[in-house]
Amino acid sequence: xxxxxxxxxxxxxxxxxxxxxxxxxxxxxxxxxxxxxxxxxxxxxxxxxxxxxxxxxxxxxxxxxxxxxxxxxxxxxxxxxxxxxxxxxxxxxxxxxxxxxxxxxxxxxxxxxxxxxxxxxxxxxxxxxxxxxxxxxxxxxxxxxxxxxxxxxxxxxxxxxxxxxxxxxxxxxxxxxxxxxxxxxxxxxxxxxxxxxxxxxxxxxxxxxxxxxxxxxxxxxxxxxxxxxxxxxxxxxxxxxxxxxxxxxxxxxxxxxxxxxxxxxxxxxxxxxxxxxxxxxxxxxxxxxxxxxxxxxxxxxxxxxxxxxxxxxxxxxxxxxxxxxxxxxxxxxxxxxxxxxxxxxxxxxxxxxxxxxxxxxxxxxxxxxxxxxxxxxxxxxxxxxxxxxxxxxxxxxxxxxxxxxxxxxxxxxx
Amino acid sequence: xxxxxxxxxxxxxxxxxxxxxxxxxxxxxxxxxxxxxxxxxxxxxxxxxxxxxxxxxxxxxxxxxxxxxxxxxxxxxxxxxxxxxxxxxxxxxxxxxxxxxxxxxxxxxxxxxxxxxxxxxxxxxxxxxxxxxxxxxxxxxxxxxxxxxxxxxxxxxxxxxxxxxxxxxxxxxxxxxxxxxxxxxxxxxxxxxxxxxxxxxxxxxxxxxxxxxxxxxxxxxxxxxxxxxxxxxxxxxxxxxxxxxxxxxxxxxxxxxxxxxxxxxxxxxxxxxxxxxxxxxxxxxxxxxxxxxxxxxxxxxxxxxxxxxxxxxxxxxxxxxxxxxxxxxxxxxxxxxxxxxxxxxxxxxxxxxxxxxxxxxxxxxxxxxxxxxxxxxxxxxxxxxxxxxxxxxxxxxxxxxxxxxxxxxxxxxx
Numbered sequence: 001x002x003x004x005x006x007x008x009x010x011x012x013x014x015x016x017x018x019x020x021x022x023x024x025x026x027x028x029x030x031x032x033x034x035x036x037x038x039x040x041x042x043x044x045x046x047x048x049x050x051x052x053x054x055x056x057x058x059x060x061x062x063x064x065x066x067x068x069x070x071x072x073x074x075x076x077x078x079x080x081x082x083x084x085x086x087x088x089x090x091x092x093x094x095x096x097x098x099x100x101x102x103x104x105x106x107x108x109x110x111x112x113x114x115x116x117x118x119x120x121x122x123x124x125x126x127x128x129x130x131x132x133x134x135x136x137x138x139x140x141x142x143x144x145x146x147x148x149x150x151x152x153x154x155x156x157x158x159x160x161x162x163x164x165x166x167x168x169x170x171x172x173x174x175x176x177x178x179x180x181x182x183x184x185x186x187x188x189x190x191x192x193x194x195x196x197x198x199x200x201x202x203x204x205x206x207x208x209x210x211x212x213x214x215x216x217x218x219x220x221x222x223x224x225x226x227x228x229x230x231x232x233x234x235x236x237x238x239x240x241x242x243x244x245x246x247x248x249x250x251x252x253x254x255x256x257x258x259x260x261x262x263x264x265x266x267x268x269x270x271x272x273x274x275x276x277x278x279x280x281x282x283x284x285x286x287x288x289x290x291x292x293x294x295x296x297x298x299x300x301x302x303x304x305x306x307x308x309x310x311x312x313x314x315x316x317x318x319x320x321x322x323x324x325x326x327x328x329x330x331x332x333x334x335x336x337x338x339x340x341x342x343x344x345x346x347x348x349x350x351x352x353x354x355x356x357x358x359x360x361x362x363x364x365x366x367x368x369x370x371x372x373x374x375x376x377x378x379x380x381x382x383x384x385x386x387x388x389x390x391x392x393x394x395x396x397x398x399x400x401x402x403x404x405x406x407x408x409x410x411x412x413x414x
Numbered sequence: 415x416x417x418x419x420x421x422x423x424x425x426x427x428x429x430x431x432x433x434x435x436x437x438x439x440x441x442x443x444x445x446x447x448x449x450x451x452x453x454x455x456x457x458x459x460x461x462x463x464x465x466x467x468x469x470x471x472x473x474x475x476x477x478x479x480x481x482x483x484x485x486x487x488x489x490x491x492x493x494x495x496x497x498x499x500x501x502x503x504x505x506x507x508x509x510x511x512x513x514x515x516x517x518x519x520x521x522x523x524x525x526x527x528x529x530x531x532x533x534x535x536x537x538x539x540x541x542x543x544x545x546x547x548x549x550x551x552x553x554x555x556x557x558x559x560x561x562x563x564x565x566x567x568x569x570x571x572x573x574x575x576x577x578x579x580x581x582x583x584x585x586x587x588x589x590x591x592x593x594x595x596x597x598x599x600x601x602x603x604x605x606x607x608x609x610x611x612x613x614x615x616x617x618x619x620x621x622x623x624x625x626x627x628x629x630x631x632x633x634x635x636x637x638x639x640x641x642x643x644x645x646x647x648x649x650x651x652x653x654x655x656x657x658x659x660x661x662x663x664x665x666x667x668x669x670x671x672x673x674x675x676x677x678x679x680x681x682x683x684x685x686x687x688x689x690x691x692x693x694x695x696x697x698x699x700x701x702x703x704x705x706x707x708x709x710x711x712x713x714x715x716x717x718x719x720x721x722x723x724x725x726x727x728x729x730x731x732x733x734x735x736x737x738x739x740x741x742x743x744x745x746x747x748x749x750x751x752x753x754x755x756x757x758x759x760x761x762x763x764x765x766x767x768x769x770x771x772x773x774x775x776x777x778x779x780x781x782x783x784x785x786x787x788x789x790x791x792x793x794x795x796x797x798x799x800x801x802x803x804x805x806x807x808x809x810x811x812x813x814x815x816x817x818x819x820x821x822x823x824x825x826x827x828x
Contacts, residue, residue: 137796142795156625163797166606193584198459202579210440211443258507301464343781369783383457387573
């Protein structure tokens with residue numbers, strides 16, 4: 001039986017970057033970028049007017065000239081016309097490119113206007129601009145042409161989408177979605193549309209895992225097998241070949257119907273480990289089909305399935321979307337989607353020398369800290385306890401008492 | 415000019431719950447539930463065996479009986495067969511319904527087995543169970559039939575999906591997606607597939623807003639109008655009628671080309687407010703078409719657009735997916751998707767009597783607190799500063815100096 005940290009390293013060691021696909025920009029949102037995005041022009045690409053008002057020479061206003069003839073008007077999107085008369089001004093709008101001959105913008109709020117008999121307009125400056133270049137967002141002030149803006153490996157959130165659009169990256173290289181087969185096992189399970197007999201329950205783990213895999217950016221389909229080795233031997237090979245990951249729930253403990261590990265080995269899946277020093281989820285089995293899927297065979301109790309998905313399978317699904325396998329050598333806490341720090345709000349005692357995953361609710365404290373309060377869970381079969389949990393704390397095995405105030409790693413599940 | 419708090423209340427006052435649609439369970443994941451989910455049976459529905467091993471009468475083992483004849487074997491999913499001989503035991507698997515006549519389960523790890531000449535198996539108990547009912551998850555221990563499990567208004571995360579599946583809610587009532595029209599305006603904008611002239615830029619705000627609206631659970635389409643009142647008068651009515659929200663960027667400040675507020679009023683959109691005591695985003699215009707869309711007309715500078723979307727439009731999009739309009743009376747901080755508390759890591763000075771939205775990076779401190787470090791942003795036109803920001807702090811207007819260590823509301827944007 002191996003430790004949680006060893007199990008994490010074994011799972012991480014199977015991470016290989018998935019292949020690339022090319023998507024148009026709005027559809028690429030949420031995906032992991034697989035190319036560097038660089039500035040095609042300076043940011044901003046021109047001296048960009050930042051306020052509506054008039055553009056003039058700072059030297060003229062600094063020398064005390066109070067009034068400026070409006071020589072022309074410049075809208076955003078118009079090619080800029082140079083200023084001819086150095087003592088005049090250009091009426092100008094936000095977003096316009098600053099014309100040659102002017103360097104400073106004074107906003108409407110700091111101006112008064114008059115019109116003479118010939119219809120010529122004049123602006124009088126009411127408040128002196130503090131410096132040359134005021135209200136002008138200078139060309140290349142933020143980034144220079146060729147600068148790296150968004151490195152490969154970044155998730156395309158709205159800000160990255162905006163930057164990609166600005167540089168004209170209408171199609172971008174992103175990681176394809178991981179393909180996940182979610183497999184429930186167990187003769188006691190009936191479809192959710194059926195009325196179960198007294199000793200049966202409906203298949204809930206598979207749908208839970210499917211929804212959770214979707215949230216991790218994966219495609220996920222659900223399958224079911226009864227506790228029948230022959231059915232598994234016939235059905236599993238296609239899944240091991242056609243998917244990046246097969247996530248099973250149930251059939252891995254020591255019971256007579258738990259032939260799953262044996263069946264998987266018979267099908268050529270190489271066992272990496274079976275049983276981890278943890279609760280819940282000690283019987284967790286993990287393996288890999290050479291050239292095929294990795295197999296997360298999770299215990300079937302709902303809380304075990306849930307916690308072990310978020311502790312091992314979700315980080316794996318996020319890691320394979322990254323462009324490099326650096327994550328495989330990282331310490332546990334550096335895993336993608338890995339834990340944050342949270343403060344335990346009450347004493348917790350746990351005697352077995354096992355890593356304990358403790359369901360908690362999470363809320364922000366008044367000082368900005370994240371407070372974790374243990375759920376009064378009824379054990380690993382108590383699915384309803386997941387409803388009020390935001391995640392789980394990871395309590396290390398070498399300690400028995402965890403006093404209130406202890407800071408511990410917290411894995412978020414919502 | 416109104417305060418940020420007043421603007422928030424005005425926006426919140428337009429929230430009305432969107433209508434309901436019925437979706438099958440996997441597709442309903444991520445949506446807001448519009449019906450209460452109640453337990454159709456007890457949780458668990460039967461005395462559920464929690465370990466593989468043997469089931470027996472606790473009284474027998476407590477009385478000192480060391481060995482038990484295996485009378486039958488009970489797998490998960492099989493109708494339970496009652497125990498006939500009170501001194502015998504049932505070999506039993508996790509997930510099985512406990513038969514009548516037994517009350518306690520002893521796991522394999524605490525048993526040894528022998529088989530006699532007739533093939534009859536016997537189990538010897540190596541470790542006494544601590545109590546009657548050990549390793550049995552008793553019927554109704556977690557929830558009773560009829561109990562409220564998931565109230566309307568809850569987002570269907572994986573845990574809720576599992577519970578819905580368990581009770582056979584194969585189709586559930588959820589809020590339909592909000593329909594958002596994202597409209598960019600400005601003659602300086604060209605499509606992202608085009609090469610802009612020196613004084614032009616590509617349309618990035620619309621794609622940013624589309625991606626952000628998607629993240630808030632909305633459907634979103636993008637549109638563009640040049641700075642042409644006639645085009646707006648012709649094009650906007652269909653959007654005001656066909657969408658729940660129209661989010662515009664650009665065209666709301668005091669410039670000559672900023673006729674958007676006037677055009678909107680001409681089209682019958684009732685102005686709720688124009689200009690808010692905030693930076694960035696002072697010219698923010700908000701209105702509502704009677705019987706039609708609400709209109710968020712955001713300033714066109716990328717940082718203004720971004721911050722004001724997350725500060726006003728995203729909470730609105732989340733609120734209209736809720737089943738009740740209680741959110742409309744809530745204080746600012748109770749808004750859905752609203753701010754968390756974060757600790758400023760350095761002194762910040764801001765003199766204008768405006769609420770200041772300050773872009774920050776966010777990271778968890780060693781004590782579990784959320785640390786906010788200001789971005790060195792180049793102003794509201796510096797789109798690239800959004801790449802390194804995780805959100806923004808809301809600095810109240812009545813204060814000028816915010817020392818390091820101040821706890822402030824932080825709005826997350828990634």
